[in-house]
Amino acid sequence: MRIQAEHLSYTYNAGSPFASAALKDVSLTVEEGEFFGIIGHTGSGKSTFVQHLNALLRVPTSLRKYRKKRKDPPSNTVLKVGDFDLTNKKTDFNALRSKVGMVMQYPEYQLFAETVFDDVAFGYKNFAPEKPTKEQIENAVRDALTIVGLDFDEVKEMSPFDLSGGQKRRVAIAGVIVTKPEILVLDEPAAGLDPLGKQEIMELLHRLHSSWCRTVIIVSHDMDEIAENCTRVAVFSDGEVKYVLPPKELFTHSEELLSLGLDVPLTAKICLALKKYGIDLKCDFTTEDFLKQTLALAGKGVKE
Amino acid sequence: MKDVAFGQYYPTKSFVHNLDPRLKIVFLIAYIVAIFLAANFVGLACCLVVLMLAIGLSRVPVIRVFKAIKGILFLIIFTTLLNLLFYNGETVYAEWWIFTITKEGILFSAFLVVRLILLITCSSLLTYTTTPVALTDGIESLLYPLTWIKFPVRELAQIMSIALRYIPILIDETERIMNAQKARGANFETGGLMSRVKAVIPVLIPLLLSSFRRAEELGDAMEARCYTGGKKRTKYKKLRFTWRDLLAFLLIAALIAAVVLAKVYLGATV
Amino acid sequence: MRDMNAIEFENVSFSYEEGGTFAIKNLNFAVEEGEFLAVLGHNGSGKSTLARLSNGLLEADSGVIRVFGEQLTEKNLFDIRKQVGIVFQSPDNQTVASIVEDDIAFGAENIALPREEIGKRIDFALHAVGMEEYRHATVSRLSGGQKQRIAIAGVLAVMPKVLILDESTAMLDPRGRREIIDCVTRLNKEQGITVVLITHFMEEALRASRAIVMNRGEIVMQGAPSDIFERHEELLTYNLTLPLIGRICRDLRAGGMPVTDTLDVDRLAKEIASCVSKQST
Structure with missing residues (x-):
């Protein structure tokens, strides 16, 4: 699935004294099969952008909303993920979300179920078009736990809260990829982990990229990680996309990046x-x- | 997002913003008393004039202040209808089944609506012009006499101040967790009551756990900064009265006098 | 007694559950007054427990802990805490007030300082972390690095002699981390505050005058940071990795380029340059 965004804008609290433009006329295309990196400061619009990809934030569709906010409707906004047209409110957003996995920052904090099994199964059950059989669920959970590097039989009955930090994160990721999404978006997947944990997560992402998830998008502050892993990188700054380049070319602009206050x-x-x-x-x-x-x-x- | 969701403080500099928070609370109470003392429309008109003056001095857009009514619009309509249709008056205009519309009913409902609107707008003006922190300080200071009966005022104020600090964080966090579960196919928008209650669990449990974690960490951090409870602490912020406070005091006093005079000389509407 | 130890552990053991595994095992170590000590170790190596034991947030199962020569007991807990301040990991979970100056005042209020003195302490603390202009700012609007600097200021307002940073950089972005490390380096140099930096980012240990490595509740390596980084094989066995620059030096040498181990980018560039120019002449 290809991601295509054109002239995408988004303003938080539009029309209030706290209004802040998070995205300003962003155009960006991510091809199928990429290991795509997104970098930028906190508040640069990168999180706002990725939240659009599985419709956690919507492109405002009705004209009424725009009139209310005294703004012209952006007739030319395009946001497509594969065949899903995200500017159309009749799109099946649930189906979209099962195809676009989203791993938030510190995903272990979203664990809730009594057992690892139930937590991982949550997404699978939610997205299943018909009620899945016990066997189907078990297979899906087993596959997901195995690919993130955990032993299914060992952890399935455990409480997710009894696991170590790194294990929790892997369970949380398993809970997202259990539907085998074609696109996987991760916000700072390695944040807060020690160097070894980081390395394991990056290995896991490559494993996923070469098996289940055709496209992987990571939002990261770690430039070494980006340079080492990504096919292309988008640099967000102040709600705009400054560069979209392969790391090889991007980091020849090191001086400009440093002047934007970014690392290289x-x-x-x-x-x-x-x-x-x-x-x-x-x-x-x-x-x-x-x-x-x-x-x-x-x-x-x-x-x- | 979080700023709008809570406190609604409208950040600007103005006469009203600069008033002592303790006095603002006292003034609000006095103003509410005035609203209830007002027995006729002249009295209410005085109240309205003072409110408009206060809004003008506060530099908060009038529309914003009156927007607060939106929250209780249903209540206003409901009570108005109830009074309009059931009030036992003498001059009957219309009658149908168990409903009667009377002149007194109309007057009384109108009176009530104005009262309610004044009540809500003046309270919201307080939260628009006073930071939650200042409000807490004001309440703590006003409750201070209660320490005589061993009421833990300072601890209470500490709890309020911490709550004010963490409510926006928790609102943010709720949103984040909801998004995370939505991305996993959770559905919060449709379905029957049972399925909606069930849908809350994946949000509630992580939220509770994270609150406990925060509380624990905060407890450690407070202890590490030598917190041992309310005893023997000093306080950095001291509230001071200024000429503005005196002016506001005179205004409120004048209002109460006007309302009472209106009542004595013009009699009660209802 | 000029060389008095700021913190001293003598045969200290601690476990979170009775009879459970030791988070700290029969530990002996000392932090010298005025030094900048880095404590390294992977998650769960016991380094955070060390911090909490040092100012009595946790009580040791056995052994003696001394702070400036005085043994830590339940009675002098309050006084010890005035001398040993801790900054924790999460930027969001250690502020008690919504406004910067109110939060910084908190510790000073707790030790019952008079109002004028608290005002001075706030000035001092904000200046020390370089955030004077944020005195009246709302904490929730600050960046992660700024919040942590406010947390440091809040601890400094009590004027401790020892500042412990318990993974205070772990949740920050690179810019925030740099801000914190620069800040504590300055505090150590200019104010003479003893700094204990607990971290799993090897790069951050570079500024320290001494580093110790913990594993399973024990100190397994100690010395100058550069010496420790030279023993990379050993570091690996404790689940720690060499900073990337260290790995690059090592690999260049393995490829036949005689660069010395350094953690400084400019120095490495200079060495590479001299190797290259030797080749071309």
Whole structure:
């Protein structure tokens, strides 16, 4: 499924003294199969944007609403996820949500059921078009728990609240991907985890990307993570999209990114520092390529 | 979002904003007394004039203040209809089945509507012009005499102040959890009563757990900052009276006098 | 007694459940006055328990804890807490008031300071964290990093001699983390406040004068941060990873480029540059 947004705007508390424009005429396309990164500060509009993707925030549809807010209706707003037209209020949003999984920040805080099994099954039961059989549910939950790296038989009867932090997060992710969504959106999936936990989550995302979820979108502050994993990156700032580029090209704009107050990957920082010594190192900003290019530059060759 | 949802404080600088919160509370009570003392439309008109003056001085848009009525519109319509149709008056205009519309009924309903509207708007003016924090300070200060009978006023104020700090956070959190469960197919909008009650559980439990977690962490943080309960604490903020407070006091006193005079010389409408 | 230890643990053990596994196991260690100590360890290694024991939020099962030479008991808890302040993890769960200055006043009110003194303390604390212009701001409108700086200011208002940051950066974005680390580094240098920084971000330990690594309630490594990072194989066994820059240095060396271990970007660039220019001449 392809995500296509054109001229998308959104204002919180429109018409009140607290009104704030979160998205200003954003156009962005995410192709099927991408591992897409979204970066930007808190309040840059990135969360507002991703919440549109499974209709947690709606594109205002009725003209009346616009007149009330004394605004012209954006006749040209387009928001499509696959065949779902999100500007049409007759769209089956429930079906959309089963296809677009959304993992919020600190998803472990949304766990609620008595057992891990029930919590993971929650989404599956909600989205099933007809009442699923016990067997179907069990299979789905087993698959979901297995792919996030947990032992189904070991954890199914446990209370999700008795698990460790990293395990809780994986259960929460299992609860989202249990419907095998084609698009998976994650807001800061590794926030608050220690380095090892982070690594595990990134491995899990690649596992999902190569199996269930054709498209993965991550919102992240960790530029090393972005440079290492993403096919393309969108930079949000002040409700607008400043860049949409592959990391390889994006981080050649390191100075601009830093001036926006954003971070850049370590490799880009080193490249920037090297410029002072008259060395223009070309690499795609992954650690692997950085090492390769640096060693090549020094004529050391590369050990394959 | 959270700012609108709670407190409705309208941030600006004005005469009314700058009044001492304690006095504002006292004035509100005095104003409400005036509304109830007013026995005829002249008295109510005086109240309205004072209210409009206060709104003008507060720099809060008039429409915003009166929007507060929306919340109790149903109540107003309901009581008005009830009085209009059932009031036992003498001059009967119309009669149908068990309903009678009388001159007195119309007057009384109209009187009641004005009273209710004044009541709501003046209260909302207080919350529009006073930050929740100042309000808490004011209440604490007004209740201070109760410490004589060992009533834990300071602890109560502490609880209120913490509640004010955390209510917006919890509203935000509720929204976040609801979104998370919606994304997992939870349905809060349709369905019968039972299914709606059931739909709340996936929101309520995480919310409760997170509140407990917050409470625990906050407790630790407070203790680490040497909190041991209300004893032996000092207080940084002190409220001070200014010329504005005196002016407002005179205005309210004049209002009560006017209302009482109107009652004595013009008699009661109802 | 110029070299008095700020905090001293002597054979301290603690477990959350009676008979359960030890969160802190027979621990001996000391924080010197005026130092900047980093405490590293993966989640659940006991490092947060260490913080809570240090100012009596938790009571040790056995062993002795001393703060500036004085043994921590139930009686002097209040006085000890005046000397050891803790900033916690969540920016949202440690403020008690909605307005910045009211929150900072809280600790000073608790130790019953007179009003004028509280005002001075607020000035001092806001200045120390570089947030003077936010005195009357609403806490909920601040960024995560700013909220944590307010939390630090709230602790500073009590004027503790030791400041413990219990994973205070874990929930922040990179900018917020930088703000906090810069802030405590300055406090340590300029105000002479002893800082104990508990974290699992290895990069943050760089500013510290000394680092200890905890695992299963015990101290398993200690020394200068750069020395600890050199022992990367060992770090891995404690579920810690080398900071990325450390890994890059190591891999460059493995590829035959003679760079020394450094955690400073500019220095690494300089070394790479000199290797490259040697090659070309």
